[in-house]
Amino acid sequence: MKKWLCEFEVDKLFDVKDTKKGTDADGKEIEISKTLKKNKPVAFKLQKPTRRLFEDGELYYAVKLSQGIKAGLLTTAQVSKRYENDGGVYTDAEKSRLRELRNDITELQAEYFKLDRDDEKADKEKIKILSNINDCRNEISELENVHQYIYDQTAEVKARNKTILWWILHMAHQQNEGNRNQFLEMFGGSEDLEDRLDAYDRMEENGDDFLQEALKKLAYYVSYWYVSKNVSGEDFKTVESLYNQSSDYKVVEDEDEDEGVAVKAEEKKPKEKSKKKSEKKSEKKTEEESEEKSEDESEEKILAEEAK
Amino acid sequence: MGQYLDTFNDATSKVLDQYDALRAIWGDILQGFSYIRDEDVYFRHLGESEHNQISKIQTELTHKYLEMGVPSRKERLDFITEETGEWSQDDEDEITSAEFFLSDNQEIYNQSMIPLQKKEMKVHMDEARETIYKKKAERELKIGTVAETRAEKIANSYYIYFAFYKDKEFKNRLWDRNTFDELEDSELSKWIIIYNSETSSFNLKNCTKIAAMPFVLNLVSYCKDQGAFFYGKPITQFTTYQLSIYTKAMRNSFVLRETKNKSGSPEVNNDLKMKDLVDWYDHEYSIIIAESKSSS
Numbered sequence: 241m242k243k244w245l246c247e248f249e250v251d252k253l254f255d256v257k258d259t260k261k262g263t264d265a266d267g268k269e270i271e272i273s274k275t276l277k278k279n280k281p282v283a284f285k286l287q288k289p290t291r292r293l294f295e296d297g298e299l300y301y302a303v304k305l306s307q308g309i310k311a312g313l314l315t316t317a318q319v320s321k322r323y324e325n326d327g328g329v330y331t332d333a334e335k336s337r338l339r340e341l342r343n344d345i346t347e348l349q350a351e352y353f354k355l356d357r358d359d360e361k362a363d364k365e366k367i368k369i370l371s372n373i374n375d376c377r378n379e380i381s382e383l384e385n386v387h388q389y390i391y392d393q394t395a396e397v398k399a400r401n402k403t404i405l406w407w408i409l410h411m412a413h414q415q416n417e418g419n420r421n422q423f424l425e426m427f428g429g430s431e432d433l434e435d436r437l438d439a440y441d442r443m444e445e446n447g448d449d450f451l452q453e454a455l456k457k458l459a460y461y462v463s464y465w466y467v468s469k470n471v472s473g474e475d476f477k478t479v480e481s482l483y484n485q486s487s488d489y490k491v492v493e494d495e496d497e498d499e500g501v502a503v504k505a506e507e508k509k510p511k512e513k514s515k516k517k518s519e520k521k522s523e524k525k526t527e528e529e530s531e532e533k534s535e536d537e538s539e540e541k542i543l544a545e546e547a548k
Numbered sequence: 549m550g551q552y553l554d555t556f557n558d559a560t561s562k563v564l565d566q567y568d569a570l571r572a573i574w575g576d577i578l579q580g581f582s583y584i585r586d587e588d589v590y591f592r593h594l595g596e597s598e599h600n601q602i603s604k605i606q607t608e609l610t611h612k613y614l615e616m617g618v619p620s621r622k623e624r625l626d627f628i629t630e631e632t633g634e635w636s637q638d639d640e641d642e643i644t645s646a647e648f649f650l651s652d653n654q655e656i657y658n659q660s661m662i663p664l665q666k667k668e669m670k671v672h673m674d675e676a677r678e679t680i681y682k683k684k685a686e687r688e689l690k691i692g693t694v695a696e697t698r699a700e701k702i703a704n705s706y707y708i709y710f711a712f713y714k715d716k717e718f719k720n721r722l723w724d725r726n727t728f729d730e731l732e733d734s735e736l737s738k739w740i741i742i743y744n745s746e747t748s749s750f751n752l753k754n755c756t757k758i759a760a761m762p763f764v765l766n767l768v769s770y771c772k773d774q775g776a777f778f779y780g781k782p783i784t785q786f787t788t789y790q791l792s793i794y795t796k797a798m799r800n801s802f803v804l805r806e807t808k809n810k811s812g813s814p815e816v817n818n819d820l821k822m823k824d825l826v827d828w829y830d831h832e833y834s835i836i837i838a839e840s841k842s843s844s
Binding site (some may be wrong): 241287290291292294295298299301302303306315321477539 | 692
């Protein structure tokens, strides 16, 4: 009996036959049928991994990490060490600015704790100080994030991304459209990973917007689960709302007008829009996933080239 | 039972205060299993055969993982030492030196009678233990997942699989192999806690005390140094606890035969302290061995 971590839905348009009674020109009673595109969300579930699956996932990561290192990829420790030997990743100006900002935070914190009065003026000052501290912290994290890219090509990051894909292939279940109480392994139940990868490839290349959206959402959920570890049901609700904010996927149903002609349904294509920083970060994770997948087959070649 | 016995201070408590609890533990050791009432399951005391099976599982898993491409421990240790410099010979030396400190001082600590000196030594020994723990944890973190440790971890979980049965004839295991492999971590953890709680009764301290009790020594004195007579089965089929009690009881029986102490073994009465009884056998044994060495 499988246990589940979470469930989510992806909207999908289905052809629905709509039959109504009417009368013809002679006043005879007839049935008028038309086919409408209607939204019928399809549910997806992530299987709660068993102990054996956890073990397999950890072993897969270890194998991929070892392969990356053998192919010449640097580890995070090696990259850090190399940059440290060269004086670190930051420029002198950045170093000086970081020092300034950290000093500012210390001073602001001291000021905050000096305000022991409990009046309206003190409250306003406290809010102003907290806002300044927040600005400093934001600037520090912006400066630090700029340099995160140097770790993107490390053996650990490559192995982690492949392992996330491995988890997607093993955890994802899709609602059976014929029997909606039944959930089937989305990429087949084969013991051979290659078979599951083939199934993933076919879905990715299929071009169906519904499937693309399902894969994207799966990658988002699994990445979050993998990186965060102990994720509760409540956490997945947060994941859902974060994802919905960043997603542009929407289906447009046919309007059910009595006299109307069936309007051709269409799926709205994603459009660019500004995103909050956190959303961008999360989306980057999913993009990495799909990039990783497409890279996967030729990974050995790429790693060998990088090793050279 | 183990937890109950832990509440006694052997230096001050009487043998008779612990007598029944120790006899109850001995009863379980003799029958080779314990009944866990809360779960209505039988905890089988493992023996040579099960230990061998677990070693086989571990060896096969290690081999399988290496074939899969999981790095070996040596491979990773060499890598973090020689390639990345995350670990060094100095780190290894720190562990070795702390281990030597402990082994050199443990005996002195056990024999020390001066409370202040003992207290001071304990502080330093605890520091050494903490260093070993921290440095080893740091090393394992840097080594990461390797074939040997992963195989060991999984093989160790099979102690649980082999230990629990639905019946005292050991015909029906609590789980079949597949169900066991699919157990969730939380469920497995529950059984690990039960396992540890059960085995805590059979620790070295309690086995040493049991082997000095008249209810064991009287039986041993009739078996003519033959373990097979004592338990009614070949030594290879003894459980680990049965073997532990047998070897200790044999030594104590030897002491009773060979001692030159005219007052004989301490009489288990209302005054005898547990530590005095156990120490008497250790002390007499040392004298007998020393005398036999000097005469030869």
